[in-house]
Each structure stands twice: as structure tokens, then as C-alpha cells.
Amino acid sequence: MSDQDILVLFKKGQREKAFKKLYHLYPRIEKLVLSKGGSKDDASDVFQEALIILNRNIQTSDFKLTSSFYTYLYSVSRFVWSDLQKSHTKQQLQELNAQEVQVFQEVIEEKKYQLAEHAFLEIGKRCQQLLQLFYHQAMSFKDIANVMQFKSSKIAKNQKYKCLQKAKDIYQTKLKSVQS
């Protein structure tokens, strides 16, 4: 299956199938991480992160595949790994070409989302469910109230804001601790 076919799968919204195809590249990425002293689990995490970033890129309407998926995933994985190890030197960063800079920024950006994700995971099961129903499944508050047995849609709505607020508070504190 060519890269274009995989891209078409992404555009058609068959994300899972596309990921499955891309997993054929995993053994090579794994080798990279292992060669840099990472474990198999690390490799799995790194590859997952690379796939997330790729997915985000493809979703932006102006995405064009300039090189092969492998090259792309390889460079993203490399950055993700070195970022995990906090091992970029200034010199390395200066030597980056334009494309690499973009990838690097994407990785940094993604780290923020990671924090948000972690924050979300800390807000408690019921809040998680509520927010997921609202944002992912685009349910109306009325339906949410039904599913989650709130007395009214109004209460569901209120609850949702509280949860959102809570998640954002956690995110802020996390962001501060990372930056300091």
C-alpha cells in the first residue's frame, strides 16, 4: 500500500486502518530508539507520539506529504526521543533546516497537549465521561443528562463547565511546574 493510499484513508476518516498500515514501519522506528539506548516500551511510546503528531498535521487542510511517511515519522520520532531525553544542544537546534524546525515546533506544541491530556485524566471518571460525550460525541446536554442521569440538561451543562474549569486549573498548575 503506497503512502498516497494511506493518506486517502486518513482523508476518508478511516484513521484506524491508516494507523494499522503505518504500523508496518514500526520495527524500523523501534530499531532507532533501541540504538539510542531506549527500551521497547520507550519505542512504542515514541512511535505513538509520532503518529499523533502526524495525524494532527494531516487534519490541517494544507497538509502535503513532502517526503515518505517513513522519513517523516523517522524525523518526528527522533525529536520526540531527544526531547524525552532533554538532550538537544543549542548547536543542534541551530543546525536544523526549515522543515526540521517545523517538526521540532510540532513536537514542542504537542507537549502542551500532552499536559492537557494528563490534566484531563486527573479530573475524575465522571467529568471525563461528561466532557468526552460533549466534545467527541457532540451530544446535546439533553442527551447527556439522559445518559449520565442528571436531573436536567441545565445541571449537565453546569456540571460540564465545572469539569472544564477543573481540568484547566490542573493544566495551568502543571504548565507552571514544567516551565519553572
Add this chain to the structure above:
Amino acid sequence: METYTQYIELINDYLNKVLSNEAKLDFETKLQIDTAFNTIYQEHIVFLNGLERIDIKSDIQNAKRSYYTEKWLKISGISILVIGALVMLYTLVFNTSEMEPTPNSDIFNTIIIDSTSNKKLSSKTFVDSTKVNEVETKSEHQIRFTTTTVNKKFGGTSSTDLEIKKRPQTISLNTQKGTIITCKEGTVLKISKGSFINPKTGKTVTGKVDIKVTEYYQLSDILLANLSSVSNDRQLETGGMLYIEAMQGAIKLELKDDKPIDISFPTKNKKQGMQLFSGEWKDENINWRLQNNQTLVDLEISEEPIDELIEVPFSVVEQAPIFPGCEDETTNDARKKCMRDAISKFVKRRFDTNIGNDLGLTGRQRINSIFKIDTEGNIIFIQSRGSHPRLSEEADQIISLLPKMIPGKQRGKAVIVPYSLPFVFDIKGENSISAKLINADTIAMNTSVVFDSSLISAREMDTIYEEKRGIVEYIREVMHDKDFLVDSQFIRQWEQYKKQKLIRSISLETKPNYIENAIVLRKPLLEMENSKFKILDDDSITRGGHIIRVPWDKAQVPSSSRGYKLVPKPIFQAGSKMVTAKEFEARLGDVTDTDISSRDVGNYVLKTSSLGWINCDRFINGRTTRIKYKLKIKNAEGAKINMVFKSLNSVLPSWEANGFYDFRTVGKNEDVVLIAIKRKDGKLYYDMVETKTKSNPQIDFDFKEVTIEQLKKAIENIKS
């Protein structure tokens, strides 16, 4: 808070693109102007992206899983294909060998005990046995030329020095008539008409039958046939040994169960208490086992016709035997069904399934039982084969408890009805065992299969009739009551008492140096309510009130079941190799052949048959003090040494180990002759030493070279 929720709502709407163009513009300007709003917007975007990660991650995980599953499936799929291809290839290449699954193999596995070992042996020795048959048919031709029924001497052609095997006499007879045969050395056989069955078909044989009889009265004959007179380590005095075989063409026949041959042994001075024994070869020596239900009578020779007893299988009999309680059924089929159900219920209720557990057996157990209902409605000829001897014994035991029935009839005449009762049960670790009885009709066919010796004929088999002795007989021996009622409940109690040490077996020195086995029955047994234990006249009572009792002799308690079993026939042995008679003869004279030992020469004479070895003997018991008798011979070089008694017709074998010849126990101060026979470099050597039995004997042999004829003569001279 209020404004915040409003903002979020607005941002959501904006992101979902549900705002009007105007509102959208407003929103974008607000983003530019209102920094607080901008922060909230940015923050919300980050949050949404974070939230999205969870979604993406779960997709990735799913993809990963299905990727690995697919990969694994591919690998296993490929390996299955490869294996499949290999199997295909194998079947193609070895197609021919796979083409011949023996149709009997199934039966083989279920019915014949030790089927695997038999199979192995059979493939090895098959060729040999056919050769043996050829030899035998040849000698038969010779017999037909000599018209007398009693043959004085055979062939004459091969009366070489090494002809040590005693030739059998062959007598042709018509099975339609009862026949009385008087053999060369005086044995009289009375054979009733229709006594023989073809083991393959199970049918009564008609037409001409050849009977081969070998008589062993002369000491030399006995010694050279390597025979001895011992029954389970007890010395016997022999009144003559016989070896009888019946053939029709090349088919070896068997005796019908209910038509024994009457045998009269000639004797000059009659001795009391002679009984019939069946021989069984064990560790180079023959062991005689007492036949039960055999009372030896001086034959009243008369030729009155004996009523023919017919056997009709259960599945076809016109009027099936009736189980008590089934009388009310009107049709024959209903009676059969009633009987089958009754029997299976009877067995299921009594079969102690714990035995399987106790023996550590697991999985499916199968016992094949066969019995016959005789013309009086009694259960006879119980025979069971199970995966473990104890299971077979239990099956026999239960079947023997079946009630007396109304005999089956064929054309209005009472007939014997064989009944086959296979049972199968599972032992599943715990005690949950389900005994299942298979419909007897479907198995009835097997009745003939069990007797079908063709399955095992490749390795020639002997049928040895033997009494089966188990715990039932033992209890009766102890109770001094040959009709003592022993049911499974009592057996269980008995085992229980043994565990509680209420019953204990001990060795007792009844006379100096004479050890007997005895049983201690402790006092509580006698004091129990309804106790079946009573103090008998010849019991010794200890001070504590316990009983010491010497159990009855085995001969006094007939066994409740009698069966026959097939044992592999001894084939002449040259060293560790099995050879045919012909080959053995050839090799015996070969000086360079070192495989054949003295032991083999002694064994050589043996040719057992479906009728087996028969011995007319009596036990020699407690005549004198018993001592252990063991010789050390320096120059034995594998010689075979037997002890011959001057005063008795008795031969004791010895068991050799490391130059020691063990005769086990013998009477003290007996006049005996020790005969040693040795074969070395194709020649025979012997020596005999006259001595009195005493402890720690010192005897040396001076081996002299002899021919067979000389050896025979020398042995005969001992007695005169």
C-alpha cells in the same frame, strides 16, 4: 464565572462553525482586542487538542493490536500451510503403508491385554512359527504311514545323538464319536464327542482331529524336558506329566469348556491324594498349578454317548434366559431387555468404582466380561479383562453374585447362553464415576473375537486353564468354609479390619524349622454383633483372647471362577534369540555356536499346546524338616542342575545366580541325586552325585562327555 461559560459557549460555536458571518467577524475581532478572551480561547484549544489525544491514542492502540494480530495470524497461517503441505507430502509418499490399517486393530486394543507387547513380538516371530508348522506337518505325514495309533518310534531318520526331544504320539480320531486312547506309556485319555472347538470361530469342530500326546513318566524324559515338580515353591510328587495338543490340519484346537478330557495315569503303586495340575513356564522352570474341579478318578471306560451341550449366543437364542423378576414379560425381546437392564443395574449398584481411584487410574476404563448361563441357569465361566487386574477381579466378583436364572432354550431344549458384558466408566480425579453399560447386543459379536486366537496367533499362544483366586478364596481359606458367603460389603469390611490391624497375617513355626502362614484374628472381631468370626476347633487362643488360625490349604477351597488365559508359547531359545525347532537342532550340533547354553538344551524339549501341560501330582508336605539347600559349583559354566529324589517321583529345579544353585527349601536327610547337564562347544557333558540333603552342602561335579542316549540311560539307572 457567568462570562466564562458564555465565552466557552461562544468558542464552541465558533469552532463548530455555527456562527453567522457577522458573529464570526465579531468573534475574530474580539480575539484580537480582548487579550483575556484570547487566552481563554488559546487555552481551550489546547484543552481540546489534549482531549483529542485520548481519542487518537485509542485508535492507535486498536490499530496496533490488529496489526499484531494480523501478523501473528499470518505467521501461524503460514506455518499451518507448511505443516499441511508436509502432511500432504508424507501421505503421498507413504501412501501405501497407510493403506492397510488392520480391521482388527480396534478390537486388539480393547480386548487383548498387553496388546502392544504382543504386537511387537508377533512381527518378530511370525516367520518362525510358520516354519514350526511346516516341520510339524511333515512329521504328521510320517504318522499316517504307520497305521498303528500308538507309534513306537518316530521317523528314525533323525535319531542322531542330539535328538533329545521326546517325540509326541499322534492319534487321529473322529470327533463325532467318543474316543478312548491308550498311549504308549499307559496313559488313557477319554475324549467325549464334540470336545474340541476351533478357537477362531468358536464352533465345535467336526471331522478328523489329530491328538498329539507326549508322556513324561521316565525320569530321563522329565529331566531332559527340563520339567520339575514344584507348585508355587511347594514340592510335588509326580505321577506323570503329559503334554497334549489337538490339531485339525494346521489349526490348533481348544477344549470345550464343559468337555474336559478324562485322563488316567498308569501307576504301579498307587499313592493317595493325587491331583491334576496345569503347567506354566516361569523363569526357565515349570510351575504347576492345581486345577480345581478336577477329581481324578480311575476311568470307568464306557462308551455311552454323552449329551451334546449347545451354546447359543444371547442375541439369537430363541428363548432367552430369564432374570429373576423378568418372568412377567411376555415377548422374548422384552425379556432380553429386562435382563440386560437388570444386569446393568445389578452391576452398577455393586461395582466399587473407588477401586479405580485407589489404584490411581484416571480416564476411561474398560472391562470386558464374558460369562455363560448354563443349562441350569447358573453363571459359569466368568472371564473379565480390564485395564487393571484388580478391576477384572472386581468385575468377576460382581458377576459371580448374579442370581440364578431360568436357563435359555433353543428348540425347547435348555442351552448354554454366553453373555457379553462390557463396561466402561470414567474416572475423573474425584469420585464422580459414571459406569455405563453398553448394550450387550451390539457387543455380542465380540464373544467370538475374544476366543479368536488368530489375532495373537502370530506369536503362538498357549491356553492355560487356571482357577482364578482372589480375595474371595482367601477369605474362605481363613474362614475354613469353602461356601462362606463373601460379598463386596464383606470384602470392604475385611479390608477395614486389616487396616485396623484386627486381622493380621503372621508366620508361625508350627513344627521345628517348618514355617506356616497364619492369621491373627483379634478379640474385638469375635465380640462384634452378628460377627461372622467364630472360634473353630483347631484355633489357638492367646492369653489376650485373640485367635491364631492357620488358613485352609488352597486345595480345600475351590475357586469360584475358572478361566483360561492365553500365554505366549515358549519358543526355543538360543541365547537371547528366539529360534525355531529346526534351527535350534541345526545349531545344537554346531561347535562354533556359543549362543546355545545348557539351559537352552534343557528347555529344548518343550512344545506346549492349547491343551497345555498336565501333571498328575500330589503335594509333599511336612514329611521331614525343611532346610535351605544351596550349592556353590566352581566349574558349572552355566550347567543346569536338578535334584531327583530316590524315594519319590519328584524333581526339584534350581535357580542359578553367580555360580550358586538355589534349590530353595528341601526336606532334610533325603536321598537325592543331583544331576548336572552342561553343553559346551557343541558337546554334552554331565555328572551326577548321590547325596543326602543337609545344610551347607559341599559338592563338586566332574563333568564327563556323553551322548544323549548315554545320558538317558544314566538317568534311568538312578531309579533302578
